[in-house]
Amino acid sequence: MAGKSRGEQRTGLLNGFAAYGMWGLVPLFWPLMKPAGAVEILAHRMAWSLAVVGILLLVMRRWSWAGELLRQPRKLGLITVAAAVITVNWGVYIWAVNSGHVVEASLGYFINPLVTIAMGVLLLKERLRPVQWAAVGVGAAAVLVLTIGYGQPPWISLCLAFSFATYGLVKKKVNLGGLESLAAESAIQFLPALAYLLWLGSRGDATFAAQGPGHAALLAATGVVTAVPLICFGAAAIRVPLSTLGLLQYMAPVFQFLLGILYFHEAMPAERWAGFALVWLALSLLTFDALRAARRGARALREAARAAGAATAAVDTVPVPGGVAGVVGVAAGTAGAVAGAAVSAGPAGSPGTS
Structure with a gap:
């Protein structure tokens, strides 16, 4: 990054703040689409995402990758797995937000780095430094405390964390650009989403046309809400150091956590505060270790x-x-x-x- 001008780095930083800021504020968006259910919102998100990224790729004339992807069955299979996993992630998140579980959803993205590290050890046989082991141990203790606090495992958080960590692992093997990858995944999601929406309409339960043009516009905007932060993230990733992006990633769950408490007024008894405090301690250890490793390098x-x-x-x-x-x-x-x-x-x- 030494060759980047200050202007470029400033632009990258602004794009990073924009991307993670939008991801952090997205809990404000999903409730606007009620009375549509979580699955209907999810289906519209999958369908409209393909429309938005398709238009963007047409404008930028970036279609050469599609033919190459179709000639690589293994990569196409990985894209299919990624599409399935992110569908689960999106669906659980939308349901959680619209069902009053914003704080628990934010926890999923707080513990995601810890789950990613654990998967690296179990699946990729990666070695951890001592501080990373300590962070994973503290994170496991946090989940135990939260299980006691909730009276059951925080399954929303765990589902979001494991699905997104799996998605990241698969995406690492696919090695496609952000927009291209979203286009490929949305293309796989499109037919099931369209079939569900047509079935819903045939039953008279679809809200797209029944709730007026404003509601229809909000459902269509799910594609924009999906694509725009990704574009900003891509602009940031090529302009700022990865260590900076690693710190910015905590913006999204912090915003979601604050929205859950201050805007949605979700309950936070003492045992949940204790569990979250342990998670934040684990993330502090990870951040300290990452910055120290970067300085050594x-x-x-x-x-x-x-x-x-x-x-x-x-x-x-x-x-x-x-x-x-x-x-x-x-x-x-x-x-x-x-x-x-x-x-x-x-x-x-x-x-x-x-």
């Missing part, structure tokens, strides 16, 4: 650059057996060793590489 790269520069300068001043090639080989070996140490520390915000 940056320091190691600077040392590698200095070592390479010193070895290059020595070529002009000190005769070395083996000639210039020998000096360059020694310098390359030194730089490689230091850079390797940086990589072994793991990238910021993620478990160490195995």
Whole structure:
């Protein structure tokens, strides 16, 4: 990111705030669509998302990926899995918000980084640093405390966290751009969504036409609400460091949590505060560890650059057996060793590489 101008980084930061701000305020949007039920809202979101991203991709003339995707059955299968998992995530979230569980939904996105790390250990055999292990342990204790507080496991939070972590894992293997991926997933979702809406209409239970043009416009706007934050996130991701994005991601659940308490007036007894406090402690540990790992990585790269520069300068001043090639080989070996140490520390915000 060193090559990015301050203007570009400022633009990226504003886009990041916009993306996570919109995701954080989205609980205000879903109740506006009542009396539509959660499944009807979900079906409209899937259908209108395809329309919105389709228009955007047509305007930008970004369709070459579609033919390549159709020729790769394995990647197409992964996209199908991603579409199924995000459908569950969207549906549970919409139902939770419209049923008075905004705080519990926010918890799902607070614990999502912890679930992602746990899945990395279990499925990808990644190694964790000690602080990351501590964070996962504190997170597990938080879930236990919240289970006691709610009188049952916080299944909404767990469903949102595990579905989104699974979605992220699948998306990592697919390696498609944000808009392209949303278009492919929405294309898979479209026919089931359309079939459900037609069935609902045939029963006389659809609200799209029955509740007036304002209600219909709100249902159609679900596609915009889905696409616009994703566009802002994409603009931020190419302009600001990943460590900055990692910190910004907490904006969304913080906003949702505050909305749940201050706007929707959801109950927060002492045991729930205790559970949330443990979650925030776990996230603080993760953030501290990620920033420390990022600093170590940056320091190691600077040392590698200095070592390479010193070895290059020595070529002009000190005769070395083996000639210039020998000096360059020694310098390359030194730089490689230091850079390797940086990589072994793991990238910021993620478990160490195995």
